[in-house]
Amino acid sequence: MFSTTTLRNLTLAGLLGLTISASATWAETIEVPVGSQGVVAEASHLRGKKQEQVTRELGEPLSVQGPVGAPAISRWEYGNFYVYFENDRVLHTVAKHQG
Numbered sequence: 001m002f003s004t005t006t007l008r009n010l011t012l013a014g015l016l017g018l019t020i021s022a023s024a025t026w027a028e029t030i031e032v033p034v035g036s037q038g039v040v041a042e043a044s045h046l047r048g049k050k051q052e053q054v055t056r057e058l059g060e061p062l063s064v065q066g067p068v069g070a071p072a073i074s075r076w077e078y079g080n081f082y083v084y085f086e087n088d089r090v091l092h093t094v095a096k097h098q099g
Contacts, residue, residue: 043081045094051088058083 037051046054055061066074066085073091076083084092 020071043078043083046083046090046093049090051085054083 035063061076063077064074066072072087074085080096082094082096083090084094
């Protein structure tokens with residue numbers, strides 16, 4: 001009815017399909033929108049300010065990551081929150097995960 005080559009190709013196609021579907025079920029991406037990560041009351045007034053203004057108001061950050069990409073995005077770490085900059089202006093402030 002089926003030739004050996006046809007059966008082999010069907011078997012390989014079936015195994016490939018199982019492999020792809022199995023790997024797809026194991027992959028999981030969790031994204032938390034910035035707006036739902038928590039309001040940082042002590043830093044909410046910073047949006048749009050320049051880096052030197054932030055340094056004057058909050059002092060030196062604990063650490064700095066970046067800049068990365070175009071436009072340049074960098075992250076400054078403070079005690080309970082992060083400040084994200086696009087170029088030299090505050091884009092967002094995000095509370096650190098407490099857990």
